Amino acid sequence: MISIRTFLSGLIAWTVLFVSCDDGRIPEKDINISEKGRVVKLVGDISGLDNWPLKYRITIAGFNSASNYAETSARIMPPSDGKHVEVIMGGIADDVETLELCAIDAMSTRIMTFESMEAPATTDTIVFDVGTLDLSMFAVIQDHLFTPTCANCHGGGSGNPAGNLNLMPGKSYVSLVDEASHKLPDVKRVQPGNAEESLLYQVVMEQHEGWGYNHYGLLTQTPVLRTIIKDWIDGGASR
Structure with a gap:
């Protein structure tokens, strides 16, 4: 027969072994978290x-x-x-x-x-x-239209810009916004808040006769600028 002392000693040893093998924690796994791309x-x-x-x-x-x-x-x-x-x-x-x-x-x-x-x-x-x-809208229009294209006639090295309109950087804004057209004094070149009544938008949107140049054709490669010009004027023509 097993004595009570022997039984209790075995029970204690078994309990210690069980606790050491299962302490209630889940074994950690190797997790590789990486962002694709x-x-x-x-x-x-x-x-x-x-x-x-x-x-x-x-x-x-x-x-x-x-x-x-x-x-x-x-x-x-x-x-x-x-x-x-x-x-x-x-x-x-x-x-x-x-x-x-x-x-x-x-x-x-x-x-x-x-x-x-x-x-x-x-x-x-x-x-x-x-x-x-x-990247203001006006700066984008200046960099993508006025400077590379329009300033060849409206500014550049000429002392007398076409139509008395200077579209060189630093000159174009004051020459356009709230300024009357040299050719059509009753029309503003840019009327803030109203693209449809602004001469700038009209000449890039329509075929105008009598200007001596097809301004509409300037934007055949970048027609999105017509929309940007309209949104800039309708939004208040801010600098």
């Missing part, structure tokens, strides 16, 4: 982001050559302190070929690109430094 960090000093109507979104976006729709995008909000912007966007798929600082619409369709870079295949964070930019 590449990561980009956009940095720069950007002003004018709050100048656009809600139908546009200023974003960093990824595109491939087969589509005009952003594969992925991250909205760039106006910085609360100064102009410095830092935006991190992950999940960039393998088929994304370019990264762009651009305006897109509610359907993520590319409207206009301001800066772009190739999307390298890398495991490191891609740094997209866009430098210092003014």
Whole structure:
């Protein structure tokens, strides 16, 4: 027969063994959490982001050559302190070929690109430094229309800009907004809040005779600028 002392000793030993083998904790498993795709960090000093109507979104976006729709995008909000912007966007798929600082619409369709870079295949964070930019609507119109195209006649090296209208940087705004046309004194070149009554919008929207130049044709390559000009004027034509 087993003595009570022997029985109790065995019971204690068995209890200690059981507790040491099962302390109530679930054994940890190796969990590998990783974000699929590449990561980009956009940095720069950007002003004018709050100048656009809600139908546009200023974003960093990824595109491939087969589509005009952003594969992925991250909205760039106006910085609360100064102009410095830092935006991190992950999940960039393998088929994304370019990264762009651009305006897109509610359907993520590319409207206009301001800066772009190739999307390298890398495991490191891609740094997209866009430098210092003014992305106000008027600055975009200046940079994409007035300076490269219109200033050839309306400014440039000529001492007498066509129609007494100077569209050079630093001169164009005061020459346009609330200013009467030299050719049609009863019409303002830009009437804030009313694009339809503004001569600037009229000449880029319609075939005007008697101007000596087809201004409508200036935007055949970038017709989206017609919409941007209209939205800028209707929104108050701010600088």
